[in-house]
Amino acid sequence: MQIDMHYYGTYSLARAAGLTREASRIIATSAQFVDDNAKQGGIDLSDASSCQVEATAHHTTSLENLDITDQRNVWVPFHFLPGDEGDSFTERLICRKDSKIAREMCDNHLTQSTKPYFLELLGVMAHVYADTFAHYGFSGVSSRRNRVEQYSFEFKDLDGEIKDYIVTKKNSVWDRFNPIIRNIKSSVAESVSNALGHGSVVTFPDRPYLHWSFEYELSGHSGWRDNVATFTEYCEKIHQFFVDIANSNPDLRDEEQQQSWEQLKPKVVAILQYQAKGDDRIVKWQQETEFGELFNAAEAIPVYSDWNVDFEQLETLESEEAMSTSVYKFYQAASYHRWYVLRELLPKYGLMVV
Secondary structure: OOHHHHHHHHHHHHHHHHHHHHHHHHHHHHHHHHHHHHOOOOEEOOOOOOEEEEEOOOOOOOHHHHHHHHHHHHHHHHOOEOOOOOOOHHHHOOOOOOOHHHHHHHHHHHOHHHHOHHHHHHHHHHHHHHHHOOOOOOOOOOOHHHHOOOOOOOOOOHHHHHHHHHHHHHHHHHHHHHHHOOOHHHHHHHHHHOOOOOOOHHHHHHOOEEEEEOOEEEEEEOOOEHHHHHHHHHHHHHHHHHHHHHHHHHHOOHHHHOHHHHHHHHHHHHHHHOOOOOHHHHHHHHHHHHHOOOOOOOOOOOOOOOOOOHHHHHHHHHHHOOOOOOHHHHHHHHHHHHHHHHHHHHHHOOOOOO
């Protein structure tokens, strides 16, 4: 999914579930920041303490995507949670929507309310869980199972202008890879081009309105993928998670905005069906909360603020103050999530990834 869902959709669903503005903002920012946190390394603070940072994503053309260890520490736990279906190890690594492993991850994270980074952890959880509904059918490691026949795409009920736009955008993504591919061995180039994650289908899984299909090189036709239906399923489930949090944590609850899924569903579906570019889909969420009927009481969604800016400011703080910031709590939440998934959850199912 993209920022229209990870931030603006997450915020809206959290608010409509009855969480406060601030809790919703932190959860939604954390959910989006999983995609924006590409930093590696550390920073020294003013009192000689240090904050070490691990990436939760890499830019599309980053050479770090070629590193097998990095794939297993970044893409597997944060973007392609394994579904544990099939016989071979690589098949079991394929992400499946709303898998048993994904639900167990959510159940674990929802019980961590005593942790100081609970809200940030909920955001990480929301991102990873959402991606199982978008990225299913692909794995977070370079694998021939991710390969797709590049001329096999079909679309249903798609506006002609939008179809031209997404196909042009797809081709431009491949053009960006060319300088990298020309400078590395051909076997590695295959990994960059179409064997890691859903790179072979570019952003098609992340576009809420798309009804589409394609051919896997290895296993054949994908079946028709109805993103509206799949994203709606995710929205219903994450909304219920947020309702449960609001109802069990009075300090996080704002009853004025709380709606049942039956009230909310038709309004959310209408937004998901909106065929538009990414920025326009963000505007759609903003308009429906501030001027439409998405919320019980109209309000503006806070504009997304990238926590990378806050990271740069940590060096001016002492450790006690730095540890109270959301960006540091996000790093705590991400570290906890990575450890839990890779060292506890996946091994429980016989999957030793690292």
